[in-house]
Amino acid sequence: MNKYIKTWKDIKKVFGIKEVLDALFGSLLYALLVLTPSVLIFMQVVSMYYHLLSLWVILLVIVIILISALQLKLWQKALDLKKPDHELPLNRVFNLQIIIHGIIIIIIGLLFLIFFIPMMQI
Amino acid sequence: MNELNKYLWPTVKILIIPYLVLMFLLLYRIEYQITAPGGITEVETLIDVDYEVEDSKGSFSSTYVISFRRPTFFQFIINDFSTYNQVIILPEYYRHYTDSETRQISYLQKMTSVDASIIVAYELASDQNDDIVFDESSTYRVVLVTGKAEDLSQYDAIGLGDEFISMIGENDVVVSDFQNLEDFMIEGETYQFTFENEESSYQVSLSKADIEDDLLILNEYLLVDSSEIYPQYSEKESNIGGPSGGLLQTLSIYNMLVEEDITKGYKIAGTGTIRYDGTVGYVGGIKQKIATAYLNDVDLFFIPDIDERYSSHNYLEALAACEEFGIDPEGWLIPVGTVEQAISYLEGLDPHE
Numbered sequence: 001m002n003k004y005i006k007t008w009k010d011i012k013k014v015f016g017i018k019e020v021l022d023a024l025f026g027s028l029l030y031a032l033l034v035l036t037p038s039v040l041i042f043m044q045v046v047s048m049y050y051h052l053l054s055l056w057v058i059l060l061v062i063v064i065i066l067i068s069a070l071q072l073k074l075w076q077k078a079l080d081l082k083k084p085d086h087e088l089p090l091n092r093v094f095n096l097q098i099i100i101h102g103i104i105i106i107i108i109g110l111l112f113l114i115f116f117i118p119m120m121q122i
Numbered sequence: 123m124n125e126l127n128k129y130l131w132p133t134v135k136i137l138i139i140p141y142l143v144l145m146f147l148l149l150y151r152i153e154y155q156i157t158a159p160g161g162i163t164e165v166e167t168l169i170d171v172d173y174e175v176e177d178s179k180g181s182f183s184s185t186y187v188i189s190f191r192r193p194t195f196f197q198f199i200i201n202d203f204s205t206y207n208q209v210i211i212l213p214e215y216y217r218h219y220t221d222s223e224t225r226q227i228s229y230l231q232k233m234t235s236v237d238a239s240i241i242v243a244y245e246l247a248s249d250q251n252d253d254i255v256f257d258e259s260s261t262y263r264v265v266l267v268t269g270k271a272e273d274l275s276q277y278d279a280i281g282l283g284d285e286f287i288s289m290i291g292e293n294d295v296v297v298s299d300f301q302n303l304e305d306f307m308i309e310g311e312t313y314q315f316t317f318e319n320e321e322s323s324y325q326v327s328l329s330k331a332d333i334e335d336d337l338l339i340l341n342e343y344l345l346v347d348s349s350e351i352y353p354q355y356s357e358k359e360s361n362i363g364g365p366s367g368g369l370l371q372t373l374s375i376y377n378m379l380v381e382e383d384i385t386k387g388y389k390i391a392g393t394g395t396i397r398y399d400g401t402v403g404y405v406g407g408i409k410q411k412i413a414t415a416y417l418n419d420v421d422l423f424f425i426p427d428i429d430e431r432y433s434s435h436n437y438l439e440a441l442a443a444c445e446e447f448g449i450d451p452e453g454w455l456i457p458v459g460t461v462e463q464a465i466s467y468l469e470g471l472d473p474h475e
Contacts, residue, residue, distance in 0.1 A: 026123035030130060037141070040148040044197045048207060050188045051159045051417050074126065081125035 007093045014086055015079060023078035031071030038063055054113060061109035068101040147199070151192040153217065157407045158207045159414040160186040162391050165367070165374035168360055169236065173253075173353035173379060180385030180421075180474060182374035184367030185393050185414050187407040191216070191224060205446070206413040218272035226282040228363025230268060234343045235364075236357060238396050239371035241344060242461055244351060246372075246400070247379035254379055255352035261344045265300045267317070269339030276326040280317060286340050287316040287323065300340045303333050344398055353379070366405035368396030369424055372461050373468075384465060387474030391415045392424030392456075392464075394436075400461045402426045404436050412443035412455075421474065424464055427457035 011020060042063070046056045076094040080086075162183035191212055193201070201207050219227070244256035265286040270277055288298040291306025291313055307313055307330040314325050332338050348354060355375070370392050377384050393411045395403035404426050405411075415423045426436045437457045444451040458464040 022123050023126070026126040029123075030126070033141075037144055037148060040145075041196070044148065044194060045200060047188055047190060048156065048158050048197055048200055049204065050161065051206075051414065077129065078123070078126040081129055 004093060004096055007089060010088055014088060015082060019082055023075050026078050027071045027074035030074050031067055034070060035067050053117060057109055057113055061105055064105050065102045069098045072097050147195040150195055152195060152198060153212045154193055154198060154209055155191050155212045156193050156197060156201055156207055156209045157410050158188045159410045159417060160188045161414060162418045163362060165371050169355060169357050169375060171353055171355045171375060171378040175378060175381055176383050178377055178383050178385050179387040181389055182370050183391040184370040185391050185411045186362045187410040187414060189407060206410055208409060223282055230283045231365040232363045235368045235395060236371060237345045238398055239368055239375055240346045241398055242396055242400050243372045243375035247376050250380045260347055260350040262347055263342060264345055265340050265342050268341045271337040274337040275332055276328060279326045281319055284317040284319045287318050290314045365395045366393045369394035369402050369461060372396050373464055384468045386471050388421040390422055391420040394426040402458055402460060404432055408436050408439040409443040412440050413447060416447055416449055422454055422456055424456050424458050427459040
């Protein structure tokens with residue numbers, strides 16, 4: 001964990017906060033372009049095939065994890081493109097970030113499956 | 123960001139047209155209505171009667187379908203992949219309603235159907251259980267706005283669900299019986315109507331044409347005065363609207379008021395509106411409701427029996443749906459004309475193993 005935090009501090013030092021945020025906004029923009037139709041598709045498929053709701057929630061969790069991974073990889077790529085000769089272990093940090101995001105998304109998905117959806121069906 | 127733009131531009135260039143086409147399919151809405159299977163809701167989770175009786179071993183569930191107006195092109199296309207869904211052209215009389223108005227109508231139907239279920243169930247149960255207090259003073263009549271045509275002169279002023287109080291007709295006669303309104307109006311004149319909602323009462327001027335041409339749809343309902351009944355009941359907020367849960371609501375409430383558990387351990391679902399005299403009315407979305415019940419493994423399903431006043435029959439539609447989905451209707455699909463018939467049927471069943 002300390003190594004992870006230290007790498008983030010190094011990223012800030014090497015690229016500067018402005019460049020890190022610039023790369024983040026770029027990755028968020030492109031991820032949003034993928035996320036928007038994905039969410040619309042899921043909303044519309046769910047309304048048509050509501051009896052398979054649990055299946056759709058599971059698939060949605062997988063898709064959100066993939067889009068989150070895409071956003072993080074684009075963020076990493078944007079940083080790589082800004083300074084191609086840096087020697088920071090970006091891959092390791094962003095892979096760990098993908099796992100953390102994945103776990104959070106899975107927990108939210110499980111909360112929906114176990115608590116919120118049964119409550120909504122009253 | 124510029125570096126990323128440059129890096130991704132070749133991919134964006136290729137995908138931009140398909141992306142715009144996809145977004146068009148996902149956002150452009152067309153004048154159709156799609157009905158799809160929904161789910162079942164145990165009535166006990168919605169209505170609770172504060173009275174101690176034997177715990178129910180089975181359950182009564184109302185069946186709901188998902189019905190949505192103006193689907194997108196994308197929904198219209200994927201609808202073809204379902205054997206359960208049904209698509210129709212949006213009825214003309216329904217087109218002008220906004221989504222919010224449709225929801226209001228649906229919740230109004232639900233609210234009045236729960237009151238009808240309470241009335242029928244308490245009346246029936248009071249014959250079996252002397253503890254129950256329910257008589258003529260337990261209900262009151264209201265006339266509610268249940269629909270508005272697009273051409274109604276005061277469309278925005280009158281709210282769906284608002285209560286009609288009175289009209290000042292010709293020669294300043296105050297008319298509160300909504301069925302006699304036309305008798306006190308003359309062509310070309312406007313008259314002051316009084317309506318009331320939860321916030322206030324208000325007046326609007328309507329002409330004879332508004333009433334004569336059914337541009338304003340008023341219906342009379344009986345509502346329950348909960349201070350005049352025993353036992354008390356409570357109703358939870360629900361996302362599900364419409365009147366089709368009436369029969370199952372009535373059966374479930376009745377079961378909460380009598381000693382014997384009429385579920386006999388069965389998982390019971392069904393559909394059908396309930397009238398104040400205990401008769402069961404027709405509903406829509408039969409095929410999707412049968413599919414919903416089938417997908418939820420219910421033990422038996424009540425359906426409105428054939429009623430010669432209608433041209434197409436819920437029971438026959440249900441039989442056709444059972445055949446299509448490979449369900450044996452014998453002992454599973456139970457046609458009933460009244461709530462008493464449903465109770466008699468359940469009383470004649472052996473307990474579930």
